[in-house]
Amino acid sequence: MAGLLRAFVVVSVLLASLQARAQDTVRIGWLSSLTGPLSSAAIAENQGVLYAVDEINKAGGILGHKVELLTRDTAGDPVKALNLAQQLVFADKVQFVIGPVNSGEALAVVPALAKAGIPDIVIGSLDQLTDPAKYPLAFRTINTNTQWIATANTYALDVLKRRKVAVIGDTSGYGTSSAKTATALLEKAGITPVYSVLIDPNKTDLTDEMNKARAAGADVVMPWSAATGMLARLLNTRGDMGWDVPVVGHPALMALPIKALLNKPSYWDNVFAAGYASTTYVDGKLPERTVALMDAIKPMMGGKIDFTFWWVALGYDSMKVVAYAATKANSLDPDKIKDVLEHTTDYPGVYGTYTWTPTNHNGFPDSGLVMNIGGTFKEGSYQAAPR
């Protein structure tokens, strides 16, 4: 009996000391699809998050407490993401969550975090992931999907002066929703697409769809998919057909993995995609803040940047926004954090300059989006498309 009592006392003391140590840190959950089919962006964003944590801790942490990052690999699976989010909130007692990376996962996680009352930095682009009434503690750092689509539509209609649009989405939740939004925005501008189709992102050949788009008289093809395999097949089919129609659409059109999949390098010509002012060369130069982060982070990446750098900048900014909000609120109280973020104007990040209001939790400005030219990848950034 005495032994049991002694063991109980020892365990209680240990638990108390563990709790005390836990309170010495600010615990931030990071839901990232580091493995699985959606890992490319997450791996790059993770570099930015890790660097920001290191930088924050070297500067003394948040409110005098070190940041403790609890990274959880969702593998791109919404069910896993939701389970891990609940584990972070209820078992690990995190004070913030960043992510998940993909919109499909975030659709499951954001409502759960709202219910638990945990501030969440949203880095999925689907529009419905923020809603100040339904998810009062969810603030987005990435642009919305509508911003991407509107930027690309404006370029196709106003700069390239095209009117006969073929809208191609993939059959994923993201592709379907994006194609629908793209069509709605085009119709708002008085343009009815001459051809619309949803394609399985793993379909091995797009000859049929591209022939139909050409037969329908399309003078611009606008794909909305993040599947690099499908986008490469689309460009290969266009090239093999000898059809020099411009392709304007999702940022993944410019992603480096596409390069190796193209039958000929010239198949990347006449391709334009929504990109960012922060990672676009103007007169051969990138913005100062981007260059500074690149220089600082490059050694961690083996001295070269061989993936899209805005992912890194987004991860970096998302963590810095957490530190900014907590420091300015001088508290980790969710309501005070919310109040600070809702009254933030022009917070200068690397990826963008953010403004959140009580009625708009999408912080990324329209002015941060530009159009880039496909095939101009250099150190994670791109050339601006001609205006």
Added chain:
Amino acid sequence: MLPAIVSGLATGAIYATAALIYNLMYATSRVLSVTTGHITMLGAVAGAWMIFVLGLPVPVALLGSLAVGTLFGVLTELVAVRRVLARSDEHLWLLSTLALATMAQQSVALWWGTEPRPFPRIFPQDFADGVADQKFWLPIGVMVLAVCGLELLYRRTMWGRLFHATSEDAFAARARGISTDRVRMVSYAMSGALGGLSGFAAGQLTFAYFALAFR
């Protein structure tokens, strides 16, 4: 119209070859192995790796893909089928083959990456050849070859008859002195080789992609 037909035939041929692989394994084991698509994936990835990374000539890489497929077929039989069939009549092989398939896929994802990577041209040919492109005809050719080869095997060889005997009544086959374990192992090895060949032939259409198996 013609491009759509040829493209459809090529995609159909990949599925048809997968069905033959299923059948070859099922005939001797009564197991619907979930690893079938993964053998094809391994064939494509191994071929691309040997040509692009190791710089091996195409014929050597083809043999390499066949070897990788064969090894994985044998591994499936040894790890996920034989031990399960020896212990239970229930459909536990569904779990064991799924587990092996998942391990194979995730291992390839970690090693090879999660983005699709290119597969080389097998023969020199211009990309603008349309329906004559090798990417369509290679999988169709392999499918025809597999159908004819298996038909010959089943009808004209002793091994084919052993497959039939094991398939129709394994107990009776054993009673007649047939080593059904060995027959099953050979059928899994052959399935693996066919999967490796199919993945290699279809690589230009599918790319070398870790998630190919679940298409």
